[in-house]
Amino acid sequence: MNKNFIISGVVATVVNLLANAGAHFIFLKNVFEKYPPVSIEFQKQLVRPADQLVGWAMVVTSLTMGFFVATVIKWSGARTFASGLKKGLIIGFLFWTSVNSGLYASSHHFSLVGFLADLPCSVLAMTIAAAVAAWILGKNTETVNK
DSSP states (O other): OOHHHHHHHHHHHHHHHHHHHHHIIIIIHHHHHHSOSSOHHHHHHHSOOGGGOOHHHHHHHHHHHHHHHHHHHHHHTOOSHHHHHHHHHHHHHHHHHHHHHHHHHHSSSOOHHHHHHHHHHHHHHHHHHHHHHHHHHHHHHHHHHO
């Protein structure tokens, strides 16, 4: 692990978290409220309100996703923003289609509308995080090649 990899993982974490949070508050929150998969009463039992989120677990999930993205991008060889976008789109689409389809197939976590709304938002967040990670990883290559 080098400094640029650690920086790319941390920055991918922040970008992914901000993009997902933005999508949630701007768009997905309304979709999930309008098309709940279960009754509102049951949903309140399953989902923690914002003031009851477990902080350390949010940090762990955010960091592991950011470093997952950085690791896959590093292994892919992407070193520019554009190549990170391409690889990130493929990785994001495959990853989130698998996760969301699995949740939709086996639980009441999503309504069909919620599933279809969440998928492009999650893919977009991971794609942008991957592009930024590739760009940061490419900075190390530029420095070495000079």
